[in-house]
Amino acid sequence: MPVKILIIDDEKDHAFLTKTILEQVDNNYQADFVSDSREGLKKAIEERPHVILCDYRMPDLTGLDVLRELRKAEIDIPFIVVTASGSEKVAVDFMKEGAYDYVVKDVAYGETLQAVIEKSLDKYRMKKDKERLETEVSEAYSKLKETQKELIQSEKLAALGTFSSGIAHEVKNPLAVILGGIEFLELTLSNASGDTKMAMTKIKEATLRADSIIQGLLKFAKPSEAEFTLLKPEDIINETLALMKYRCPLKNIEIKTEFDQDIGINADKNQIQQVLFNILMNAVESMPQGGTITITTGTWINDQNTGQSSCFIKIKDTGQGISQDMLPKLFEPFFTTKRDKKGTGLGLSIAKTILDNHNGNLLIESKISKGTEVRIILPLTRKNKE
Amino acid sequence: MKKVLIIDDEKDFCFFVKKGLEKVGKFSVAVCSNAKESFKEITRFQPDLILLDILMPEINGSQLAIELKKNKETQNIPFIFVTALISYDEIEKAGLNPHDHKILTKPVRLSELVTVINSAIS
Ligand SMILES: Nc1ncnc2c1ncn2[C@@H]1O[C@H](COP(=O)(O)OP(=O)(O)OP(=O)(O)O)[C@@H](O)[C@H]1O
Ligand SMILES: [Mg+2]
Numbered sequence: 464m465p466v467k468i469l470i471i472d473d474e475k476d477h478a479f480l481t482k483t484i485l486e487q488v489d490n491n492y493q494a495d496f497v498s499d500s501r502e503g504l505k506k507a508i509e510e511r512p513h514v515i516l517c518d519y520r521m522p523d524l525t526g527l528d529v530l531r532e533l534r535k536a537e538i539d540i541p542f543i544v545v546t547a548s549g550s551e552k553v554a555v556d557f558m559k560e561g562a563y564d565y566v567v568k569d570v571a572y573g574e575t576l577q578a579v580i581e582k583s584l585d586k587y588r589m590k591k592d593k594e595r596l597e598t599e600v601s602e603a604y605s606k607l608k609e610t611q612k613e614l615i616q617s618e619k620l621a622a623l624g625t626f627s628s629g630i631a632h633e634v635k636n637p638l639a640v641i642l643g644g645i646e647f648l649e650l651t652l653s654n655a656s657g658d659t660k661m662a663m664t665k666i667k668e669a670t671l672r673a674d675s676i677i678q679g680l681l682k683f684a685k686p687s688e689a690e691f692t693l694l695k696p697e698d699i700i701n702e703t704l705a706l707m708k709y710r711c712p713l714k715n716i717e718i719k720t721e722f723d724q725d726i727g728i729n730a731d732k733n734q735i736q737q738v739l740f741n742i743l744m745n746a747v748e749s750m751p752q753g754g755t756i757t758i759t760t761g762t763w764i765n766d767q768n769t770g771q772s773s774c775f776i777k778i779k780d781t782g783q784g785i786s787q788d789m790l791p792k793l794f795e796p797f798f799t800t801k802r803d804k805k806g807t808g809l810g811l812s813i814a815k816t817i818l819d820n821h822n823g824n825l826l827i828e829s830k831i832s833k834g835t836e837v838r839i840i841l842p843l844t845r846k847n848k849e
Numbered sequence: 850m851k852k853v854l855i856i857d858d859e860k861d862f863c864f865f866v867k868k869g870l871e872k873v874g875k876f877s878v879a880v881c882s883n884a885k886e887s888f889k890e891i892t893r894f895q896p897d898l899i900l901l902d903i904l905m906p907e908i909n910g911s912q913l914a915i916e917l918k919k920n921k922e923t924q925n926i927p928f929i930f931v932t933a934l935i936s937y938d939e940i941e942k943a944g945l946n947p948h949d950h951k952i953l954t955k956p957v958r959l960s961e962l963v964t965v966i967n968s969a970i971s
Contacts, residue, residue, distance in 0.1 A: 628939060631933070631935060632904065632933045632934060633933075635933035635935070635954070635955045635956065636859055636862070636933045636955060638955065638956040639859070639862050639933065639955035639956040639957065640859065640861045640862045640865065641956070642956035642957075642958070643861070643862055643864075643865030643866055643869065643956070643959075644861070644865050646865070646869055646958070646959045647865045647868050647869055650868070650869065650872050650873065670956060671956075674956055678935060681935060687937065687938065688938075
């Protein structure tokens with residue numbers, strides 16, 4: 464590959480001489496000269512030569528100005544300043560500003576030129592190699608950190624899985640006694656004061672909440688093995704909506720659906736129903752005064768080359784929204800703003816775990832007091848057009 | 850009056866469930882906290898339905914259920930599992946096919962228990 468060298472020198476004769484010398488010493492050198500420094504700068508930026516040989520004293524932009532402009536534009540081209548003999552101090556100034564080297568216009572000019580150019584090119588290559596290595600190392604390091612984090616997480620989860628099914632049994636037994644006891648008290652103390660009755664109700668609610676935490680914890684920490692079957696998203700959505708309406712009256716909540724009828728996904732029906740239920744309940748809970756939930760399904764092609772496609776289920780509410788600083792925490796187990804309303808903070812963690820196991824994803828966008836949009840992404844298995 | 854037998858090693862749970870079922874469900878209720886003595890108790894009490902825990906010391910609920918099914922005297926008595934196990938694989942590990950049985954998980958609300966018992970014996 465030829466080495467492109469740009470000479471910037473207001474003395475045309477000297478520039479020409481330099482060009483001739485260069486092309487003689489190495490027929491790989493392709494030299495070009497510009498006598499106007501501003502034009503030289505422009506040419507350097509546009510053509511990116513491999514080396515710049517620049518005179519230091521020039522009208523308009525001096526050599527130092529050219530060098531500074533290049534640095535400002537973050538352009539790193541080996542820059543060699545050509546100085547008059549006896550002005551080493553100038554050379555030092557240039558080196559301080561980032562010049563690669565200097566060459567003195569004297570009798571030995573012709574001989575030193577090539578050596579200086581080669582030295583600068585080596586320096587440039589070494590610098591680039593070092594930079595590349597540094598980015599590689601830092602990328603490898605962050606990847607390592609990431610993997611380590613995942614590993615710790617998965618080990619923790621495995622341990623948590625065994626541990627939590629153990630404690631679930633141990634905790635659910637006493638919970639059964641507490642619930643039984645409270646219901647017994649409710650029966651026997653039917654004439655109790657309002658406060659006593661309220662206390663009993665609160666204890667009962669807390670017991671049921673502790674129970675749902677245990678159940679959620681198990682679903683999160685020890686998800687059951689998925690049974691994959693071919694499903695149509697709209698069928699699961701409709702079933703989940705029916706289940707929801709059965710569980711809680713959807714007061715003042717309008718549900719709009721817009722289904723792409725031709726989608727098939729390979730998924731575990733119960734688990735996807737669980738995901739939908741958790742997300743839809745969040746949407747309902749975000750609209751205590753009522754609102755609209757819009758459910759849309761569709762597909763897109765992820766990769767034009769392989770034709771690999773995804774299916775999405777978008778659930779949009781017009782509720783209170785989520786503040787930006789909370790968004791990164793939503794998938795953390797036990798993160799909840801509904802502690803007073805029996806929230807366990809496991810709904811989205813469970814949904815995320817399930818979708819991860821399906822090679823899918825969960826994306827959430829939100830605007831305070833405008834609403835939230837949750838997108839479930841799953842690999843597309845079939846798209847019928849007939 | 851329909852008779853319900855509770856077989857569960859958690860005595861306090863049995864006590865409260867017994868009281869609740871008697872009062873709300875209007876059942877006659879007996880309790881057996883020692884699984885080993887359950888057959889004696891079944892013969893004596895002649896229950897219309899049995900509430901059965903799964904994880905108990907000595908004999909577990911699934912073994913007991915198999916014995917109940919084998920025995921001519923007891924094979925027609927319906928039973929409902931009331932257990933703190935919640936995942937299917939744990940229930941399978943205890944020796945049961947979770948799809949073949951009615952299984953309620955603890956803690957269970959009295960109202961739900963009454964509904965399920967009534968529909969099982971009617
Ligand atoms: N659609 C939504 N609109 C507004 N906030 C939401 C929405 N979905 C989730 N959030 C916020 O994210 C938090 C975590 O949700 P997640 O479903 O994991 O737990 P939770 O709803 O608090 O508890 P649980 O699901 O057990 O009832 C919620 O407490 C809420 O602050
Ligand atoms: Mg939730």
